[in-house]
Amino acid sequence: MESQVTDELKEFITSMFLFGDEARLPEETDSLLETGVLDSTGVLELIEFLEERYGFSVDDTETVPDNLGSIAGLTQYVLRKTGETAGAA
Amino acid sequence: MSQPATFGPDTLTIDLAAEADRITQRIREYLTTARRRGAVVALSGGIDSSVTAALCVRALGKSRGFGLHMPEQDSSPETINLSRSVSDFLGIDSVLEEISAILEAAGCYRRRDDAIRTVEPAYGPGWKSKIVLPSVTNSDALRIYSIVIEAPDGTQTRHRLPTEAYLGIVAATNFKQRARKMLEYYHADRLNYVTTGTPNRLEYDQGFFVKNGDGSADIKPIAHLYKSQVYGMAEYLGVPESIRTRPPTTDTYSLPQSQEEFYFSLPYREMDLCLYGKNNGVPREDIAGAVGLTVEQVDRVFRDIDQKRMTTRYLHLPPVLVEAPLEP
Numbered sequence: 001m002e003s004q005v006t007d008e009l010k011e012f013i014t015s016m017f018l019f020g021d022e023a024r025l026p027e028e029t030d031s032l033l034e035t036g037v038l039d040s041t042g043v044l045e046l047i048e049f050l051e052e053r054y055g056f057s058v059d060d061t062e063t064v065p066d067n068l069g070s071i072a073g074l075t076q077y078v079l080r081k082t083g084e085t086a087g088a089a
Numbered sequence: 090m091s092q093p094a095t096f097g098p099d100t101l102t103i104d105l106a107a108e109a110d111r112i113t114q115r116i117r118e119y120l121t122t123a124r125r126r127g128a129v130v131a132l133s134g135g136i137d138s139s140v141t142a143a144l145c146v147r148a149l150g151k152s153r154g155f156g157l158h159m160p161e162q163d164s165s166p167e168t169i170n171l172s173r174s175v176s177d178f179l180g181i182d183s184v185l186e187e188i189s190a191i192l193e194a195a196g197c198y199r200r201r202d203d204a205i206r207t208v209e210p211a212y213g214p215g216w217k218s219k220i221v222l223p224s225v226t227n228s229d230a231l232r233i234y235s236i237v238i239e240a241p242d243g244t245q246t247r248h249r250l251p252t253e254a255y256l257g258i259v260a261a262t263n264f265k266q267r268a269r270k271m272l273e274y275y276h277a278d279r280l281n282y283v284t285t286g287t288p289n290r291l292e293y294d295q296g297f298f299v300k301n302g303d304g305s306a307d308i309k310p311i312a313h314l315y316k317s318q319v320y321g322m323a324e325y326l327g328v329p330e331s332i333r334t335r336p337p338t339t340d341t342y343s344l345p346q347s348q349e350e351f352y353f354s355l356p357y358r359e360m361d362l363c364l365y366g367k368n369n370g371v372p373r374e375d376i377a378g379a380v381g382l383t384v385e386q387v388d389r390v391f392r393d394i395d396q397k398r399m400t401t402r403y404l405h406l407p408p409v410l411v412e413a414p415l416e417p
Contacts, residue, residue: 033396041400068231
């Protein structure tokens with residue numbers, strides 16, 4: 001599951017923000033903000049992708065760099081949230 | 090700029106007389122090169138346009154300055170009186186160009202309200218709104234725009250903006266700055282004058298302007314001055330106190346909106362010191378002490394400065410040519 005989420009996130013980021021140029025994709029632990037991949041509009045687009053693809057709501061308190069700022073952070077955030085969703089259901 | 094022993098507001102102190110001379114000299118040089126006879130300044134009733142106009146008059150004489158008052162239906166009622174007080178003080182010719190009809194014809198208000206209705210379907214006449222950012226100093230959250238909506242009964246709600254609504258509201262609202270710039274160029278062409286841009290250093294550095302709107306100008310005389318220095322220059326040039334004591338505002342949305350809510354991390358005095366400190370390698374501990382923040386909060390402000398520089402870099406870029414078609 002973890003590698004699948006990571007791959008989906010990489011595919012979205014490469015397609016949406018890098019025009020398909022995989023060579024410009026940062027390392028999984030690199031900051032997507034500091035490397036210039038994500039700007040403020042990009043963060044909005046990323047949130048919409050997460051909510052649509054994984055079916056959970058991103059709470060305002062969760063829009064922090066630890067959750068959304070890197071591919072590794074995003075992967076763990078998605079896993080936690082989808083786990084919570086399954087648990088709640 | 091000589092560096093005081095202790096980092097603080099005095100660090101930004103400049104020789105205002107010398108700086109005014111330097112700027113006015115540059116304005117005269119530019120107009121000579123451009124072969125234009127004077128300068129048009131859009132007067133908003135704010136500190137930046139007032140100082141820009143005063144410097145142009147000092148450089149060129151009051152007969153070569155021309156002011157424009159361009160309120161629209163969302164402008165604060167006091168805006169026109171304040172901007173007129175500046176043209177009266179300077180003794181320059183000016184005209185009122187009420188731009189609501191232009192904006193109405195362009196669909197500015199309709200397009201903006203359509204975008205807002207994707208978030209609040211009931212939004213319509215009698216409702217008010219503004220878009221806001223979360224505080225940088227109070228949390229580590231990424232700065233994502235929300236909209237504050239006020240119903241006719243005064244009830245306020247806040248909604249995080251989806252991408253399409255955010256971009257739609259900003260795109261529609263940008264008609265305001267672009268309509269004003271269109272009129273500035275009309276009058277500049279009519280008079281054989283130049284247009285002026287009025288950003289201060291915070292606004293220029295952080296991309297707080299609309300491309301081909303207020304970001305477009307022939308000369309930007311105060312773009313190198315920190316906002317505190319602009320206030321100092323206003324006092325030196327004798328700009329009316331009512332202008333100097335008016336809190337900075339965007340005067341763009343129907344609800345009152347501070348510049349900190351909409352864009353900057355901190356009020357201008359603190360923001361000036363953080364930007365100066367970051368630009369000049371001042372230790373973060375010294376900056377934190379000067380602005381009353383923790384080092385961690387200063388780090389967040391620094392991150393926000395970097396983020397805004399990256400996000401708005403596009404606004405500063407010239408048009409891209411695949412090949413230079415003109416000889417150098």
